[in-house]
Amino acid sequence: MSVAAGRLQGSARRLGWLAGLILPLALALGWEMAVALKWADGRLLPTPSRIYATLAGLAASGELLDHVLATLQRVGLGFVFGVAAGTVLGAVSGYWTAVRRLIDPTLQALRNIPSIAWVPMFILWFGIFETSKIILIAVGVFFPIYLALSGAILGVDRKLVEVGRIFGFSHREMITRILLPATLPAYVIALRGGLGLGWMFVVAAEFMGAEQGLGFLLVDGQQTGRPAVILASIVSFACLGKLTDWLLAAVSVRFLRWQDSFKPAE
């Protein structure tokens, strides 16, 4: 391979992430042109430039930041509580058969209840303000974490567990030094799935009466008949969801360097 070709391949790897922008940009540009050329009517589906203008206006007034922060706080708190509960119960239920027999059937039944079904109960129990919203999000985050972790622990190589037994590991050491690290790859995938569900549940939570947040912006846009506001909110959800997922993935890479896994060709 020549030096030039090698350099080209090197920069291709560095700029590889840009490939992900091609599809959304092409769609946005296509829609913009279709409306500009009067092939389509942009009233119910506003053009990217109008959505951008709406976002810029919301950002200039400081409104957008308030909405984003309110939503981020809900997702963040709900995620933390959901992950904590899912990790503890998942680890305990994966490790102790007695606990699994006790709690797993109930949790498996609960997980099939659609999220929206909880909304009326949570409002009755926890009021209409932040508590019920955060609990709803935490419930959504909890299940993928619990399921993945308890399942992954049951799949840990018995041979590695025996090494822990030979060295006289306590139950706690067995969990923290062998089972959790061994399940880390599955756990990280579950965290990302849980975070995605957190973003979905925050919309349901903000539908049930909020004065701030991107979900509120969505409802507001619908009630005031402003599709550009709805789409501005949707675009914000997409960007924030992608950004937080990328952050989680970037942080987890550090802890998964030991993996001897398949690396696709460039």
Place this chain on the structure above:
Amino acid sequence: MLRIANVRKRYPNGLLALAGLDLTVAPGEILAIVGGSGCGKSTLLRLVSGLDRPTAGSVDLDGTPIVGPRAEIGMVFQEPRLMPWLTIDDNVAFGIRHLPAGERRQRVAEALSRVGLASHAGHWPRELSGGQAQRAALARALVGRPQVLLLDEPFSALDALTRQDLQDHLLDLWAYDRPTMILVTHDIEEALVLADRIVVMQPDPGRIRVSVSPPLARPRDRLDPEFLDWKYKLLAELDHASRKPTGDETFPAAAI
């Protein structure tokens, strides 16, 4: 002194793996247990390690019954069983996690240099060859200076050259602290190179067929006629031990 007295092991599926076995191993002795598959040799090792409990009989070390894994008893398995998420030095430190950090570092460094892996301390297990990984497993088992080291076919997954190399190396490692070693193997040559005493087991149900202490000078030469003579004798024993008796056929005593 390790004492195995009248030990029986019946698995839940009804298989009688060991039928009343007696064996005493002196401190610092190197004992090899050979036999075909299913003769109960690995079961015996698991009972001594405390990973499994006997159905009847007792295993005790210096008069204390072994009812579970103990710090004085180390084990090396057929596979290295290194934790893939820990670097080599952290894997070795597994065995002495209760020591203060400073002493731990020093002991790990010493153990790694003894097995010739000092330059691999920060590597991941996936970066090691099979032989290097098994050396790391040896370092992990020895770093806590166990009184007894159990080895379950430790070199059987390695190529012939690496295997010979590690066999010789194991004796060097043994010389530091002279632990009692019980080596389970199906390789007669390996048993003859390493062991003071060789126990041949036979299956259905698992029991001791014969126990010999070849009077061969150390270091043992794999091509020495006397060594080869013992190898043939033991191979014949092993062959008879693993052959199922049919009707009234009688086997001649091992004779070459």
